[in-house]
Every structure is written in C-alpha cells, then in structure tokens.
Amino acid sequence: MHYSSILPDVIKVADEASEKVLHIYQSDFKVDFKSDHSPITAADTASHEIIVRGLRNISRDIPILSEEGKDIPWEERKHWRRFWLVDPIDGTKDFTQRTGEFTVNIAMIEDGEPVMGVVIAPALKEAFWGVVGEGAHLRDRTGKVRGIRVAEPKAVKRVVASKNHLNEETKAFIDKLGDHELVQAGSSLKFCRIAEGHADIYPRLGPTCEWDTGAAQAVLTAAGGKVQTLEGKPLKYGKEDVLNPFFIASGDWYIHR
Template sequence: MDYSSILPDVIKVADEASERVLHIYQSDFKVSYKADDSPITAADTAAHDIITQGLRTISRDIPILSEEGKDIPWEERKHWRRFWLVDPIDGTKDFTQRTGEFTVNIALIEDGEAILGVVTAPALHEAYWGLKGEGAHKRDRTGRVHRIRVAEPKAVKRVVASKNHLNPETTAFIEEQIGEHELVQAGSSLKFCRIAEGHADIYPRLGPTCEWDTGAAQAVLVAAGGKVETLEGQPLKYGKQDVLNPYFIAAGNWYIF
C-alpha cells in the first residue's frame, strides 16, 4: 500500500471526527466514568464511530484497535501484522476541564512500528501528521501547512510535562538525568508534537500509558527527526499482548538515553 496516497484521506477522517468533538466540547456535555474511573463523554464515542467508519472506507482489510473498542482477544490481535491504532480523544481530563489540550489520534502500525500518524487538536485548531521517510507537517489555526522538525540541542533543555501526570518518579528523573531545564506544560499527545515542532526538547514518561495514547504522536515525532525509546534504549513498540506501554522518553534525535 502506498501510504502517502492515503494520508490525505486519514487527515480528512481525523478532521471530521474533530469537528464533531468540538461541537460537543462547546455544548453542555455530561461526563461518565469507566470501570477504571477514567472519564468518558459523548465526544469519545462519537469520534470513535466516525474514525472507525472512515478507516474502513479507506482500507477494509486493515483491522482497527481503538481505546473505545479495545476488547479484541489477543488470539485475534496477535496475527495482525498491520493495524490502525486509534485514540478518539487523548486527554479526556483536559476535555472535561476545558483546557483545550486534548487530541484526536490515528496511527498506522506495521510490524510493531508506528509508521503513519495524524494528531488533531480540535479546540486549538491545529493538526499534525507524519509518515515514515516522508517527514512531518503541522497545519496551524490559520490553515497554513508547513514542515516541522525537532530543534537543535540547547544548553538548557525544555522539558515538556503534564500537570495531571507529573509524578515523583518523573520529577526525580528530570532532576537527576536532565539537570538544568525549563518546564513546558502541554496536555495529551501534544507533548510529542511540541517536541516535533521544535518547541520542546524532551518528554520523560515514567507513568502508565497505553499504546493508543502514543502511537500517532510517536509517528509524528519520529518523522520530524525525533525518537521515542524505553528506559532501556529500545524503540517503543506496538501490537503487544499487554497494551500498556513501558516507561519511555520522547526527545529530539540528539538526545542519548
């Protein structure tokens, strides 16, 4: 499959989901809670429906794993060499708290690698996409599209983190491994995107995430010249039996783990 030829269609699907999400975001929506106490709204399910329908139109033979449709047995998933990985809304807490820093995420996984990713931020009117070997781009709130690239190394590292997930382990890592730094706040998968566009340098995540939280944004960051690796220095992989990610560090390509 020529992935560059389907990328515009994937962006269109993400935009359609984003439009619906923004409509709900601007309304008086209700918040429910899953069994693990994580929040969910009508926007999550609406985006899931739009994205899964759109992706099936693009490629009926590629299976889909979505956070809102994740109950697919491993006996079935283990045979997937290629699949779509979807987080209809990453940062539902940001959505419910109306910070605007939530995203819609679509990734294409092949042989464990995130090779194509689209990330939209509906409330910020921004979009990012990346394709392995083809680079990464951003569409800003004016509609202008431009190529993005990770920044050159600086003496004072700009560490991107989230107010919701800055735990003691992450704080200790920043102090011990990075040293002098400037803290850049960002929510959801936008943390990866801020590095991809050169506005931050490193994102250490020593806390729980799932594959759908990171796949699309990892594809964008890697296409922009960055990397995402485990604490052992291995690339963050996808399509595992356990969808939980190990701890990882996302950064510009110059950073040595």
Template sequence: MYYNSILPEVIRIADEASEKVLHIYQSDFKVSYKEDQSPITAADTASHEIIVKGLRNLTRDIPILSEEGAEIPWEERKHWRRFWLIDPIDGTKDFTQRTGEFTLNIAMIEDGEPVMGVVTAPALKEAFWGIKGEGASMRDRTGRIHRIRVVEPRETLRVVASKNHLNEETRTFIDSLGDHETVQAGSSLKFCRIAEGHADIYPRMGPTSEWDTAAAHAILLAAGGNVQTPQGEPLKYGKEDVLNPHFIAAGSWYF
C-alpha cells in the same frame, strides 16, 4: 502500502471527527466513568464511530484497534502485521476541564512500529501528521501548513511534562537533566511540541497505553526524533498487554 496516497483521506477523517468533537466540547456535555474510573463523554463515542467508519471505508482489509473498542482478544490481534491504532480522544481530563489540550489520534502500525500518524487538536485548531521516512507537517490555527522538524536543544533544556500525571519518578528524571525549563502540554501534544521544535524532551515514567502514544510517536519519528525506553529499547506496538513501558521521547541528540 504507499501511505502518502491515503494520508489526505486520513486527515479528512480526523477533521470530520474533530468537528463533531468540538461541537460537543462547546455544549453542556455530561461526563460518565468507565470501570477503571477514567472519564468518558459523548465526544469519545462520536469520534470513535466517525474514525472507525472512515478507516473501514478507506482500507477494508486492515483491522482497527481503538481505545473505545479494545475488547478484541489477543488470539486475534497477535496475527495482525499491520493495523490502525486510534485514540478517539486523548486527554479526556483536559476535555472535561476545558483546557483545550486534548487530541484525536490515528496511527498506522506495521510490524510493531508506528509508520504514519495524524493528530488533531480541535480546540486549538492545530493538526499534525507524518510518515516514516517522508517527514512531518503541521497545520496551524490560521490554516497554513508547515513542514516541521526537531531541533538541537539550547543551553537550557525545554522539558515537556504532563499536568495531570507528573509523578515522583518522572520528576526525579527531569531534575537529573540539569538546567531546564518546563513546557506544559496535555495529551499527545507533548510529542508534537518536540516534533515542531518547541520542546526538547518528554520523559514519561508512568502508565500510558499504546493508543495514547502511537500517532504522535509516528509524527515525532517522521520529524527526526525518537522514542525509547530508559533501557534504550524502541517503544513497540501490538503487544498482548496494551500498556506501554516507561519511555523517553526526544530529538535524535538524546539517543
């Protein structure tokens, strides 16, 4: 499949969902809680419906796995060589706390690898996208589109960390890096800040799910970065257990 031929339509679908999400974000929305006590709002559901409908119209033969529709059994999923992996809203806590640091994420997975990704940050009016081997781009809040690429770190490492999920193990890893400064970012924007050259490394020694990382992982790969486990294994997708192992995202200088 030539992903560059469908990328503009995937961006359009993400923008349509983003517009709806932003409308809800700016309203007096209610917060509910799922069985695992993670928050959910009408924006999660609306984004899921718009993205799934758009992708089904675009590629009828490619299955879709979404955080808000994740009950597809492994017996079916294990036969998927290629599939869409979406997180209708990553960073629901950022959404409910109105920090603006939440994203919509659409990834194409092929043979366990994220080969195309689109990430939008509706409240920040930013969007990022990339295709493996073809580079990555971002659209800034003025609407201008730039090519983006990871950069070599300066003397002081810029470490991007989660505001909501910074545990002791991650803190210990960060301290081992030596001289550094912390760049705060929510949701999948942590990968995007590395991809655009505004940060150098993002260690995550805590739980995430495949849909949390896939789209931004694809963008970082396209921008010349990488994501691996602490043991040096690539982060893979389409597993029976959708939880990710611990990982480190960075430019190629680290690996």
C-alpha cells in the same frame, strides 16, 4: 504500502471526527465513567464511530484497534502485521476540564512500529501528521501547512512535563538533565511540541496505553525524533498487553544512559 497516498484521506477522517468533538465540547455535555474510573463523554463515542467508519472506507482489510472499541482477543490480534490504532480523544480529562489540550489520534502500525500518524487538537485548531521516512507537517490555526522538524537542543533543555503532577521518578530524571525549563502541554501534544521544535524531551514515567502514543510517536519520528524505553529500546506496538513501558520521547540527540 505507500502511506503518503492515503494520508490525505486519513486527515479528512480525523478532521470530520474533530468537528464533531468540538461541537460537543462547546455544548453542555455529560461526563460518565468507565469501569476503570476514567471519564468518557459522548464525544469519545462519536469520534470513535466516525473514525472507524472512515477508516473502513479507506481500507476494509486493515483491522482497527480503538480505545473505545470492543475488546479484541490476543489470539486474533497477534496475527496482525498491520493495523490502525485509534484514540478517539486523548486527554479526556483535559476535555472535561475544558483546557483545550485534548487530541484526536489515528496511527498506522506496521510490524510493531508506528509508520504514519495524524494528531488533531480541535479546540486549538492545530493538526499534525507525518509518515516515517517522509517527514512531518503542522497545519496551524490559520490553515497554513508547513513542514516541521525537531530542534537542535540548547544548553537549557525544554522539558515537557506537568508542573502540578510530577512524580518523584520524573523529578529525579529531570534533575539529571541539568539546567531546564518546563513546557506545558496536554495529551499527545507533548510529542508534537518536540516534533515542531518547541520542546526537547518528554519523560513519561507513568502509565500509558498504545493508543495514547502511537499517532504522536509517528509524527515525532517523522520529524526526526525518537521514542525509547528506559532501557534504550524502541517502544513497540501490537503487544498482548496494550500498556506501554515507561519511555523517553525526544529529538534524536538524547541517548539513553
């Protein structure tokens, strides 16, 4: 399948969802909580509905797995060779706290790997997209589009991690890197900051789900980076359990050790 041919349509769908999300973000919205106590707003639901409708218009025969969609049993999902993976809003806490660091995410998964991804940060007016093997792009807040690629790391590594919520495992990992500086970024923008060359490595030693990472991983991989588990294996998708193992996202320089 030639993903570059449908990428413009996917970007349009993500843009439409982002416009709706931004409209709600700028309003006096209400915050509810799901059974796992994670926050959800009308923006999550509206974004999900827009994206699902848009993706079905692009291709009706490709199934969709969305964080805000209905649970789809493994007996059905295990037969999917290719599927859309959607996070209508990644970083809902950033959304509710109005930091601007939240994103709309659409990925295409094929044979367990993200092969195309679109990540839009509505409040920051930034958009990232990429097709693995064909490159990645950034549309900045002025609307200008340019190609992006991971940077060659310098002696002082730029680490994407929260200054306020570093667990002990993450601190230990960062300390092993030697000289470093912390780069702040929320949601899936952590991957994108590496993809555009503004950071070097993102250690995630805490829980995430497949929809949290799929689109941004595709962008990073398309930009020359990689994502691997702590055992040095690729981060895989379409598993029975949608939880990800801990992982390291980086430019291609990092080798598990």
